[in-house]
Amino acid sequence: MQSTSLLLAAFFLPLFPMSIVFNFVFQRASSAWIRVPVLLVWPLPGLWLLESDSSQIGDTLVLWALLTSILYSFRTVVVKELSVWTGFIATSAWSLLWTAVYLGARFDDLMMHAFAFSLPLALLAILVARLERQYESAYAGVVTGLAQEQPRMTGLFVVVMLAVIGSPLFPSFFSLLSNINNVVMVMPSIAFAIVLVWLLWSWSGIRLLHELVVGDPAVIQYEDISQSMAMLFILSFFLLVAGGLYMSEVML
Secondary structure (H helix, E strand, O other): OOHHHHHHHHHHOOOOOOHHHHHHHHHHOOOHHHHHHHHHHOHHHHHHHHHOOHHHOOHHHHHHHHHHHHHHHHHHHHOOEHHHHHHHHHHHHHHOHHHHHHOOOOHHHHHHHHHHHHHHHHHHHHHHHHHHHHHOOOEEOOEOOHHHHOHHHHHHHHHHHHHHOOOOOOHHHHHHHHHHHHHOOOOHHHHHHHHHHHHHHHHHHHHHHHHHHOOOOOOOOOOOOOHHHHHHHHHHHHHHHHHHHHHHHHHO
């Protein structure tokens, strides 16, 4: 693979500092209609570029990818703006796809890895955009007491966040677990790096949920998400779990 192809792949499967491009584009997107397609489509060209000649990915690129993932996972711990947090988690997750390519994953499996991370993030982006429309912000600490004001919205936020941070039965859980299983005996340092990233995602995600859900509700009361929309999200959760179980059969 030529160096130009690797450089392009580093934009779509973000490696620092090229990762700045994705986060700039994502933060400038003003609505879920833009953010959701960006989250779903952005990593795909990078996968195609890498899959065409994965033999060119050496230890240096894998180390670079892991350091990028760790960097952005650390950044999520101090971020309270949900749209920024979503972009940082996407960057951290997609950087881990270099490891899957390095380990020789087939293109179909790489696509499953990518969508395992991107689909929950897309659902989160929809909920975050709704908060931004209501509160003119999705900043944890400014938006508080969501459980008292919007219980359906709160329930969806909790489940989506669990899917994003790789909780059991969701596809991201099996994606992370499969990569760890593939390297834990032969390259334990890579397995440790993935576990560290996973722990940081969980820490930051639970912290954000705590600040959103508990506390005094906003002075201005907003209408909860509709039952029909909530049902669509619940259906999406069942499909995600089904996808996760399928991944467990294929990859573990």
